[in-house]
Amino acid sequence: MTWAATLGRHDPARWTRALAYRDRAELPYDGAAYPADAPLMLDTTVYVDAQKTARLPGALVAALAAAPLLHSAVALSELAAGLGLLDPAHPGTPGARAAIEAVLARIAPERIVEPSAGAWIEAALVGGILARTQGLPKVERRKLLNDALMFMSAGEAGAVLVSRNRADFDLLLRFRPEIRLWLYDNPQTLPVASP
Numbered sequence: 001m002t003w004a005a006t007l008g009r010h011d012p013a014r015w016t017r018a019l020a021y022r023d024r025a026e027l028p029y030d031g032a033a034y035p036a037d038a039p040l041m042l043d044t045t046v047y048v049d050a051q052k053t054a055r056l057p058g059a060l061v062a063a064l065a066a067a068p069l070l071h072s073a074v075a076l077s078e079l080a081a082g083l084g085l086l087d088p089a090h091p092g093t094p095g096a097r098a099a100i101e102a103v104l105a106r107i108a109p110e111r112i113v114e115p116s117a118g119a120w121i122e123a124a125l126v127g128g129i130l131a132r133t134q135g136l137p138k139v140e141r142r143k144l145l146n147d148a149l150m151f152m153s154a155g156e157a158g159a160v161l162v163s164r165n166r167a168d169f170d171l172l173l174r175f176r177p178e179i180r181l182w183l184y185d186n187p188q189t190l191p192v193a194s195p
Contacts, residue, residue, distance in 0.1 A: 043163035123148035155179035
């Protein structure tokens with residue numbers, strides 16, 4: 001998409017008020033709405049929830065085992081940043097480090113999707129609009145930009161983006177409702193199931 005087309009699609013002047021968050025029933029929580037062979041792109045929340053809590057919805061576990069998986073370079077960079085932030089002196093670091101390294105080592109490079117220049121521009125524009133209209137503090141803006149990058153990349157790749165992050169993706173769907181998204185609930189409230 002050209003800069004002019006991106007600006008035409010998301011003119012900042014049209015966005016002057018904060019967006020209200022929608023009810024859960026209005027959001028895409030049903031993975032069965034997508035073809036079983038649709039590629040899935042994983043948000044960082046999926047990797048974290050699978051490792052930290054070993055609890056994911058049963059339907060999601062089944063889909064992860066059957067569908068083609070794509071891995072966002074943005075999500076992987078968030079995992080790598082987490083690895084770099086671990087305190088080597090902390091007693092829990094070796095276990096956490098091993099878990100993150102194991103996840104990263106299993107990913108085939110050809111399954112990694114990088115944001116295109118168009119995705120960067122569109123994500124930055126939409127992220128800027130939302131930072132302004134939602135009154136986001138600076139620390140939250142980078143997180144939103146990363147989510148917007150994953151969202152736009154999933155759209156370009158024709159993948160279903162899987163995430164637990166209801167708040168950010170509810171807002172991003174207002175800008176690109178055609179991008180496929182599968183939200184799932186906090187795994188702390190789910191019965192035990194693991195990929």
